[in-house]
Amino acid sequence: MDRRSFFRNTSAGILGVGMVSNLSLFPGTAIGAPQKSKVISVCNERAISSRNVCDEKETALMLENALMALTGKKKPKQIWTALGVLPNDVVAVKLNCNGAAYPLYTHPELVKALCASLSSVIPPNNIILYERYGSELEKAGFKVNKSDSGIRVIGIDGGMGFNPDQGLTRIVTDTCTKLINLCSLKVHDETEFITTLFLKNHIGSLIPDNMRKCHGNIDILAEINARPGIKNKTVLNLCDGLRATFKPGTPWFWCGILASRDTVAAEYTALQIINKKRNEEGAAELPIPSYMRKAETEFALGTCNPERIDLKNVSL
DSSP, X not given: OOHHHHHHHOSSOOOOOOOOOGGGGSTTSSTTOOSSXXXXXXXXXXXXXXXXXXXXXXXXXXXXXXXXXXXXXXXXXXXXXXXXXXXXXOEEEEOOOOOSSSOOOOOHXXXXXXXXXXXXXXOGGGEXXXXXXXXXXXXXXXXXXXXXXXXXXXXXXXXXXXXXXXXXXXXXXXXXXXXXXXXXXXXXXXXXXXXXXXXXXXXGGBOHHHHGGGTTOTTHHHHHHTSHHHHTTEEEEEEEESSEEEETTEEEXXXXXXXXXXXXXXXXXXXXXXXXXXXXXXXXXXXXXXXXXXXXXXXXXXXXXXXXXXXXXXXX
């Protein structure tokens, strides 16, 4: 079955994710909260070729290992139950199919693996894969599907409307009960946004007319992610680093993924991975952007303090 047929017709691959209190994700903010935010890094050179062709089995193995390490559970149903998945949840997954800085899209093989892992929890039509525009989804290999059969794949320009109070698509504020942020490991411009990671990914959840307001006001990225529809529903952050960029327009195959419940810890870790590659290539390190620090200090979205991050590296 090709990619488009899978996303249009499959009823076996099911994506779901559970909701847990965001307070428990940020160290020290809740009774019983972990002392450090866990971030899992899994690399597997067999997962992708130098021609950007993913191996589905190896990609699925990466995701499986990342989720097991994150939750301490071994079976898919146990994993997602540990994340709070309920059978009646509606899960929205914010993909990254915007090639404005560089045509680096969420790999459908990774999304397929995610869907298959969660197939023990919720029905396929309760899954919504979304991006700004349907045309972006199609270009990245995802077939738009608004029907009541199979996984829904929707551009926010597709007519579901917007919540005026939060300035976000109703997919996030009204339709879904849980949210996954699936970004790409990508440098944006080295001057303004620095990178295109978790915090910037939700520009694609805004009312289109508001998207351009982020330019010249980068700290708004922290505030966007603190809006209730995002902050209170986000239960998992995944970064597709199978193919990445360490400088604008300069790709490299990191051959890895990141997984965390802490948005800011995941963002910080992704930046360090990029900087490690830049050091190897003789490029200057990228600074921690102001919006990342603001996400921690003003909005309690997580931590970018390395002493409060528990990073586990897994090589396959």
